[in-house]
Amino acid sequence: MENVYNFSAGPAGLPKEVMQxxxxxxxxxxxLGTSVMEISHRSKEFIQVAEEAEQDLRDLLDIPDNYRVLFCQGGARAQFAAVPLNLLGSSLKATYVDAGYWAQSAVKEAEKYCQVDLVDAKTTKEGRVAVIQASDWKIDPESAYVHFCPNETIDGIEISDLPDTKLPIVADMSSNILSRKIDVSRYGVIYAGAQKNIGPAGICIAIVRDDLLDLAYELLPSFMSYKVLAEKDSMFNTPPTFAWYLSGLVFKWLKGQGGVSAIEQINIEKATILYDYIDSSAFYSNDVHAQNRSRMNVPFQLAKPELDEVFLKQASERGLVSLKGHRAVGGMRASIYNAMPIEGVKALVEFMREFAADNA
Amino acid sequence: MENVYNFSAGPAGLPKEVMQxxxxxxxxxxxLGTSVMEISHRSKEFIQVAEEAEQDLRDLLDIPDNYRVLFCQGGARAQFAAVPLNLLGSSLKATYVDAGYWAQSAVKEAEKYCQVDLVDAKTTKEGRVAVIQASDWKIDPESAYVHFCPNETIDGIEISDLPDTKLPIVADMSSNILSRKIDVSRYGVIYAGAQKNIGPAGICIAIVRDDLLDLAYELLPSFMSYKVLAEKDSMFNTPPTFAWYLSGLVFKWLKGQGGVSAIEQINIEKATILYDYIDSSAFYSNDVHAQNRSRMNVPFQLAKPELDEVFLKQASERGLVSLKGHRAVGGMRASIYNAMPIEGVKALVEFMREFAADNA
Structure with missing residues (x-):
């Protein structure tokens, strides 16, 4: 099929040039006469791949020298356990900010390991779903850290501000890392499963401030220890080498696009086109307040939900695939990560317009 | 380069047909107009890939119905922690059989979680390295399980018998799974990192008898729980979909070769050719007793270790790559997993013969 635009929430589409x-x-x-996935992770050729990937990521996010970049396994769900196990130290509690499905999933895992001081940040504003501004989050100063998820893939919510706290801020950036400028120095730990904006599923990046490496719970499984991974250059165990290599290609691609500032402008443009059309249409709706609308994941509902299946089928015939909303909320969802070209969003809006006209 | 034969210990070469x-x-x-790695793990297309891979593995190993096949992340090193955390139950100890580097690595991790009752199974026989026969392993009946590693990639040791015990037997088969017939019903848990005989690094198979699913330590990270993985069809978190897909292709390839019995015959033939030549030569040596020589990993030493680098360079020029021994033992190592064709072993022996003649 020609010109397929893949709106999958994850594992998501990767840049076409990278895949080619x-x-x-x-x-x-x-x-070498072999694939990159068929060589030792300790070979000089792979070490170069690994180091270049790290350096490119450091360049893209302007990561300060006092942060370690770790390539982990197990995805963000593994980090839901790794964060408390690595960071609690002698503290018994941590603050978790809840603004959606993934924040709640992190809470559920953290509750195994500590007392969770929960900040319910969900609110409504002008009748729409919104998030309380970060400066108003009530953070217990005895917490070991503050955890939040700045982009909720299912709820379609994005948080762009940070709380005013001296505690380490831990962010699950699985679905918006590299999509917008951030100031890494304001975080304690940033982690991100790769399968949205980085690479294929099966690898997860953790960016850890080095003063946080010494707090780990003794009984932490070694392969989850930030300290062990830092000491072993993320090769305590055999890393997912092909996923690491592919992530590196994505980083190089992103540099070629002009880096994070450049892609952020494109992401703003893509999101604006789609939300503006939804808001202008009586046939489609999105209930998130403009201030917290995700630039990455745009859930929307049809005025006639009974037409959902027809919509998906016709979209798919036009090469607009994986638009089905998460089973927890239904409706549609267009995930428009870095790899989605602006043409894809325009093609989607064009189809939506025609579909609305035909079915209004 | 034409006709490269890749003797990497892991990540290892995959079957050429699979890669193509x-x-x-x-x-x-x-x-679909996209890669298999760019679609949701919950899409019907990927579910089919996942289910077929499991069924093909079940067929290949004749896995009984009361065993669950889990596709895990984190490799065998993650299982070093997952095994005690999942299986100890109320027991305080486990028996670990030590016959080499990887068995010892598993012990080191297990010691975090329980008292390890260590069986030192290393011995010498007719002046060569050997392993005490399994029926003579002294196993504490109060152990929760007995753990051993039937193929030691670094030591070049393989164990083909099983202890006579009622305890669950846990085997780290990372480097010899699918290379020989086994009776799965005699094990409690079999696990294997993929990157030798299954697929790319980043995925790990665990085959777990279902009566062992209910023993997990409450504070086990959820993504490591056999029970959670079993209940969620290995999709509690986003699995490494591309690695799963590729593993499935390897399973289909192996079925096409005639299955495990057929590949075992080829593996015997390959190992025999190489060991027979080493034994017949005064220039090369392998110090493992015939009874415990690994069919998968053949370490050998040159009579003149000062020629190691020249040997590696000339071998590489002939397309015989990744023969360098593990840094812990030096010398050479030829890993001849399922994907290594017999022609590769013959080409290696031919080169070894010439090199010996030139340098004796």
């Missing part, structure tokens, strides 16, 4: 390069060198990489 | 198929459909899979 990886395909071309899939069997015969770097003159 | 994966390359051909890398960007455009199954008529």
């Amino acid at each position: 390069k990886a395909q071309a060198e899939f069997v015969e990489w770097n003159g | 198929k994966a390359q051909a459909e890398f960007v455009e899979w199954n008529g």
